[in-house]
Amino acid sequence: MVSGNIWTQLERPMRILAPMEDVTDTVFRQIVGSLAPPDLYFTEFLRADLFQPRFAGRMQRRLEFSEAERPIIAQIWGNDTRDYGVAAARLAQLGYDGIDINMGCPAPKLVKKGCCAGLIRTPLKAAELYAAACEGAQGVPVSIKTRIGLDTPETEDWIGFLLQLRPAALTVHGRTAAEMSDPPADWSQVRLAVELRNRISPSTVMVGNGDIRSESELQAAAAASGVEGVMIGRGIFEDLLAFRRSGASWVEQPREVVLETFIRHIELHRIYWQGERNFEILKKFARAYLHGLPDFDSLYREVMRYHDHDSLVALLQRSVQQPFPELK
Numbered sequence: 001m002v003s004g005n006i007w008t009q010l011e012r013p014m015r016i017l018a019p020m021e022d023v024t025d026t027v028f029r030q031i032v033g034s035l036a037p038p039d040l041y042f043t044e045f046l047r048a049d050l051f052q053p054r055f056a057g058r059m060q061r062r063l064e065f066s067e068a069e070r071p072i073i074a075q076i077w078g079n080d081t082r083d084y085g086v087a088a089a090r091l092a093q094l095g096y097d098g099i100d101i102n103m104g105c106p107a108p109k110l111v112k113k114g115c116c117a118g119l120i121r122t123p124l125k126a127a128e129l130y131a132a133a134c135e136g137a138q139g140v141p142v143s144i145k146t147r148i149g150l151d152t153p154e155t156e157d158w159i160g161f162l163l164q165l166r167p168a169a170l171t172v173h174g175r176t177a178a179e180m181s182d183p184p185a186d187w188s189q190v191r192l193a194v195e196l197r198n199r200i201s202p203s204t205v206m207v208g209n210g211d212i213r214s215e216s217e218l219q220a221a222a223a224a225s226g227v228e229g230v231m232i233g234r235g236i237f238e239d240l241l242a243f244r245r246s247g248a249s250w251v252e253q254p255r256e257v258v259l260e261t262f263i264r265h266i267e268l269h270r271i272y273w274q275g276e277r278n279f280e281i282l283k284k285f286a287r288a289y290l291h292g293l294p295d296f297d298s299l300y301r302e303v304m305r306y307h308d309h310d311s312l313v314a315l316l317q318r319s320v321q322q323p324f325p326e327l328k
């Protein structure tokens with residue numbers, strides 16, 4: 001673990017792989033790291049209540065990471081301060097470089113329970129959760145990831161409030177929760193958040209998020225908004241080499257590299273999750289790996305028919321040498 005505050009130690013602008021449930025597990029983090037590494041990784045969001053001793057073991061596998069995935073921040077969600085204290089203490093003990101609180105997920109059932117983006121309606125609760133996490137974290141930096149509002153942009157009020165807590169870092173996704181992922185992210189609100197930071201909490205490191213797909217877009221967004229870091233989320237599906245500083249994109253890679261990397265992902269998933277995670281999750285990655293191949297349509301359709309690691313690996317191995325006929 002890096003000693004001191006990781007958020008102040010990385011090169012600017014920090015290039016960050018966004019947390020994504022069912023995507024940024026240890027397997028995908030290792031793959032992205034081996035292709036073109038970001039400066040900082042996040043876990044998927046972790047349910048804070050599952051850290052309570054009565055759920056012993058439930059989180060174990062989700063919490064493991066390799067040294068190659070450092071520096072790494074663990075993200076938690078929930079709305080009980082006791083859970084936050086326990087979760088933060090455990091994450092600190094496991095050697096995570098930071099702990100992040102999810103105050104942005106717009107999933108209606110979580111918002112309704114007052115979790116994630118639901119906390120935008122209950123700022124005092126958000127402050128209590130942040131304090132509980134800091135107490136449990138024993139000096140490991142605590143950050144927050146959020147959106148610019150629930151139904152309408154309320155950047156001045158909501159981001160201004162969070163900055164009064166003086167978090168180590170604050171990630172602002174330039175959309176409201178109601179917008180989900182649909183309209184373009186509003187980076188003018190991210191810029192406004194940076195201005196608020198300059199006035200209210202100069203020590204907080206600001207991260208911007210929304211619609212960034214490449215190193216050059218990342219640099220431009222940081223320069224225009226003044227953030228110290230930028231996250232790439234869905235852009236990694238369009239280009240698995242999104243964090244490269246130079247060179248060819250993913251769709252320009254040779255066929256054998258594309259197929260062998262997907263095979264490595266499938267093998268790592270099998271070895272790592274040992275059946276604890278559904279095989280079907282792997283199919284979500286098929287488009288990201290294969291979309292540049294000339295026989296993508298027919299190969300993708302074939303991949304969707306498979307339901308176990310062995311036969312999918314065999315299919316991909318065969319197709320290294322034998323492309324599918326292209327669909328008309």
Ligand SMILES: Cc1cc2nc3c(=O)[nH]c(=O)nc-3n(C[C@H](O)[C@H](O)[C@H](O)COP(=O)(O)O)c2cc1C
Binds near residue numbers: 045
């Ligand atoms: C499949 C998926 C899962 C996500 N899971 C999380 C999560 O666990 N925690 C979180 O803070 N954000 C999560 N997000 C939101 C992303 O971190 C990011 O804020 C959002 O996708 C906007 O960035 P982008 O436009 O670069 O994709 C998820 C997004 C996607 C597409």
